[in-house]
Amino acid sequence: MKQLKDTSTEEKILEAAKEVFMKYGLYGARMQDIADTAGINKALLHYYFRNKEKMFDKVFEGALQKYFTQMDVFGDTTLPIKERIFRYIDNIVNFLSEYPQMTMFIIKEISINPEMFKEKVQPLKKGRGVRFIQALEEEISTGKIKKVDSVMFMINLHSLCTYPFIGAPLFKHALKANGKDYEKDFSTEKLKQSAKNFVELTLGK
Amino acid sequence: MKQLKDTSTEEKILEAAKEVFMKYGLYGARMQDIADTAGINKALLHYYFRNKEKMFDKVFEGALQKYFTQMDVFGDTTLPIKERIFRYIDNIVNFLSEYPQMTMFIIKEISINPEMFKEKVQPLKKGRGVRFIQALEEEISTGKIKKVDSVMFMINLHSLCTYPFIGAPLFKHALKANGKDYEKDFSTEKLKQSAKNFVELTLGK
DNA sequence: TTTGCATTTAACCAAACGGTTAAACCATTC
DNA sequence: GAATGGTTTAACCGTTTGGTTAAATGCAAA
Numbered sequence: 142m143k144q145l146k147d148t149s150t151e152e153k154i155l156e157a158a159k160e161v162f163m164k165y166g167l168y169g170a171r172m173q174d175i176a177d178t179a180g181i182n183k184a185l186l187h188y189y190f191r192n193k194e195k196m197f198d199k200v201f202e203g204a205l206q207k208y209f210t211q212m213d214v215f216g217d218t219t220l221p222i223k224e225r226i227f228r229y230i231d232n233i234v235n236f237l238s239e240y241p242q243m244t245m246f247i248i249k250e251i252s253i254n255p256e257m258f259k260e261k262v263q264p265l266k267k268g269r270g271v272r273f274i275q276a277l278e279e280e281i282s283t284g285k286i287k288k289v290d291s292v293m294f295m296i297n298l299h300s301l302c303t304y305p306f307i308g309a310p311l312f313k314h315a316l317k318a319n320g321k322d323y324e325k326d327f328s329t330e331k332l333k334q335s336a337k338n339f340v341e342l343t344l345g346k
Numbered sequence: 347m348k349q350l351k352d353t354s355t356e357e358k359i360l361e362a363a364k365e366v367f368m369k370y371g372l373y374g375a376r377m378q379d380i381a382d383t384a385g386i387n388k389a390l391l392h393y394y395f396r397n398k399e400k401m402f403d404k405v406f407e408g409a410l411q412k413y414f415t416q417m418d419v420f421g422d423t424t425l426p427i428k429e430r431i432f433r434y435i436d437n438i439v440n441f442l443s444e445y446p447q448m449t450m451f452i453i454k455e456i457s458i459n460p461e462m463f464k465e466k467v468q469p470l471k472k473g474r475g476v477r478f479i480q481a482l483e484e485e486i487s488t489g490k491i492k493k494v495d496s497v498m499f500m501i502n503l504h505s506l507c508t509y510p511f512i513g514a515p516l517f518k519h520a521l522k523a524n525g526k527d528y529e530k531d532f533s534t535e536k537l538k539q540s541a542k543n544f545v546e547l548t549l550g551k
Numbered sequence: 552t553t554t555g556c557a558t559t560t561a562a563c564c565a566a567a568c569g570g571t572t573a574a575a576c577c578a579t580t581c
Numbered sequence: 582g583a584a585t586g587g588t589t590t591a592a593c594c595g596t597t598t599g600g601t602t603a604a605a606t607g608c609a610a611a
Contacts, residue, residue, distance in 0.1 A: 150588080164458060169374030172569060182590055187570060244513075245450065252515045253369060262519065274524050292531040293540050296510050296517055303513065304505035308449075310457045312501060314467065319479050326497040335498050342547040355558085377599060387560055392600060 151189050153179045158190075158200050163246045166253070167197050198261075201250060204243055205261055211236040215272045222280045223340060226298075229273070230336045234302050238329045241306035286344040294343060301336045356394050358384045363395075363405050368451045371458070372402050403466075406455060409448055410466055416441040420477045427485045428545060431503075434478070435541045439507050443534045446511035491549040499548060506541045 157179035161170045172193060176183040190196035215229050237244065251258045277291045305312070305327065313323040362384035366375045377398060381388040395401035420434050442449065456463045482496045510517070510532065518528040 166371060166374050168376075169371050171373075171567090173567085183569090184571080184591085185589065188588075191570095193569065245454070248513060248515055249450070249454075255515075258515075258519060274526070290531075290536065290540075292521060292526050293536050296513075296532060296537075297506055297540050297544075299513065299517075300505045300509035301502055304509040305501050307512065308453060308501075308504065308508065310453055310460075310463075312504075314463060316497060321479070321497055326495075327501060331495065331498050332501075335495075335502050338548075339502075339544065343543075376597090378597090388599090389561085389601080390559065393558075396600095398599065 150181065150185065153181065154186060154189055154196075155199065155203075158196055159203075162197055162200050163204075163242045166246075166249055167193075168253075170197075201247075201257070202261055204246060206265060207240070208243055208247055209262065209265060213272070215276065218276075222276060222286060223344065225276065226340050226344075227337050230298075230302060230333055230340070234329050234333050234336070237303055237306050241309065244303055245307055289343055297343075298336065298340065301339060302332070305332055355386065355390065358386065359391060359394055359401075360404065360408075363401055364408075367402055367405050368409075368447045371451075371454055372398075373458075375402075406452075406462070407466055409451055411470060412445070413448055413452055414467065414470060418477070420481065423481075427481060427491060428549065430481065431545050431549075432542050435503075435507060435538055435545070439534050439538050439541070442508055442511050446514065449508055450512055494548055502548075503541065503545065506544060507537070510537055 154175070157175050158170075161175045161178055164170075165174075170193075172186055173183055175196075176186055186196065190199060212233055214232055215225060217225065217228075220228075251262075274291050274295055277286075277289075277294065280286050281288055281291070309323065312327065316323050316326060359380070362380045363375075366380045366383055369375075370379075375398075377391055378388055380401075381391055391401065395404060417438055419437055420430060422430065422433075425433075456467075479496050479500055482491075482494075482499065485491050486493055486496070514528065517532065521528050521531060
C-alpha cells in the first residue's frame with residue numbers, strides 16, 4: 142500500500158509536469174501550475190524532485206527516450222526496402238499522432254539549450270536516421286530503386302509524417318475557412334497512404 | 347532628429363522583443379532580457395509599450411500579419427494551376443527560410459491561447475488555403491489534373507515546405523551522425539525542386 | 552540663456568516566483 | 582497504544598518578476 146501510494150503521487154506529478162513543461166517550456170512553466178494540475182501541494186514537487194531543473198530533466202529525458210526509441214525503429218533487414226519504409230511510416234505516424242506535442246517540445250528546448258542535446262541525446266542515440274539513410278543508399282547502389290537524394294528523401298518523408306500534427310492548429314482554422322473539417326478530412330490513415338504513395342512515386346521503378 | 351531617435355529606440359525594442367518572445371514565448375520571456383537584448387533601460391519598455399502583454403501583442407500581430415500575408419499569395423489566376431503552385435512554392439520556401447522560427451512561434455502561442463486566433467487572425471485572414479484548395483478542386487473537376495484529395499494535398503505540400511526549417515535542429519544532428527551535413531546536403535533550392543517534383547508526380551497527367 | 556517637452560535613467564515597489572522548514576498526518580510494526 | 586518512518590501540508594523565506602516614479606538628461610524653440 143505504501144509503495145503504491147508513493148508511485149501514484151510521483152506519477153501524478155510527472156504527468157502534470159509533462160503537460161505544463163510541454164506547453165510552456167522550462168522557463169515559462171510555473172511550479173504552482175504543475176502542483177495545481179497534479180492536484181497536490183507545491184512542496185511535494187520538491188519532495189519528489191529536488192528542484193525545477195531536476196524535474197524538467199526527468200520529463201525531458203523521458204520525452205527524448207520515447208521519441209528517439211520510436212523514431213529509430215527501422216526494423217527487419219530481411220524485408221524489401223519499400224516494405225521496411227512502409228512499416229516505418231506506420232510506426233512513426235501512429236507514434237506522432239499519439240504524442241503530437243512531443244516533437245515541438247524537443248525541438249524548442251534543444252534550440253534554447255543546445256548543450257542538452259550532446260548531454261542527453263548523444264548517449265542514447267546510436268544514430269537516428271543512420272540506418273534509414275544507409276539502407277537507402279545501399280539499395281540505390283544495387284539499382285533496386287531510383288537514384289534519389291537520400292538526405293532530401295529522408296527530410297521530405299519526415300516532413301510529411303510530422304508536420305500534419307505540429308501544424309494542426311493552423312490547418313484546423315485554414316480548413317474551416319474553406320468549408321472543410323480537419324477532424325473529418327484529415328486522418329492518420331490518409332496520411333500513411335499519402336506518405337507511402339510519395340515513397341512509391343519517388344523510389345518507384 | 348527627435349522623431350528619428352524615437353523610432354530608432356522603439357524599433358530596437360521591437361527587434362529585441364521579437365527575438366526573446368519567439369525564443370521563450372509570452373510566459374517564458376523576461377522583460378529584463380528584452381531590455382538587455384535591446385541595450386536599453388528596462389523602464390523604456392513600459393514607456394513605449396505600457397506592459398508585457400501589449401508589447402507581446404504588437405510582436406505577435408506583426409508576425410501574424412507577415413505570415414498570413416506571405417502564405418496567402420496564390421497569385422495570377424490566368425496561369426496554369428501547376429505554374430501557380432510552383433510559384434507558390436518558391437514564394438513560401440523563400441519566406442520560411444528567411445523566418446524559420448516564425449511558424450513555430452505562431453503555432454505555439456495560438457495553441458496556448460486559442461482565443462487569440464479569433465481575435466487577431468480572423469480579421470486579417472480572408473481565408474488562408476481557401477484560394478489554394480478551391481483552385482485545386484476546380485482544376486480537378488475540369489479534369490486537367492489527377493483526382494487527388496485536395497485537403498491531403500494541401501497539408502502534404504505545406505509539410506514538405508515548412509518542416510525542413512522547423513525540424514532543422516533535429517535534422518542537423520541526425521545527419522551529422524550519418525556522415526552528412528545539413529548545411530551542405532540541404533538547400534532551399536533542393537527543397538523547392540523536391541516540392542515541385544511532388545506536385546508533378548501527384549497531380550501529374 | 553532659458554524655457555519647455557520628450558526621452559532616459561536609477562531607485563524603488565508589490566506580487567509572484569522557486570524553494571525550505573517544522574509540524575501534522577497516517578499507515579505499519581512492535 | 583506507543584513508537585517508527587515515510588508522506589503531506591501550511592507557513593514562511595529570499596530572490597526575481599513586471600511595473601512605477603521622480604529625478605536627470607538632452608534637444609529645440611523662444
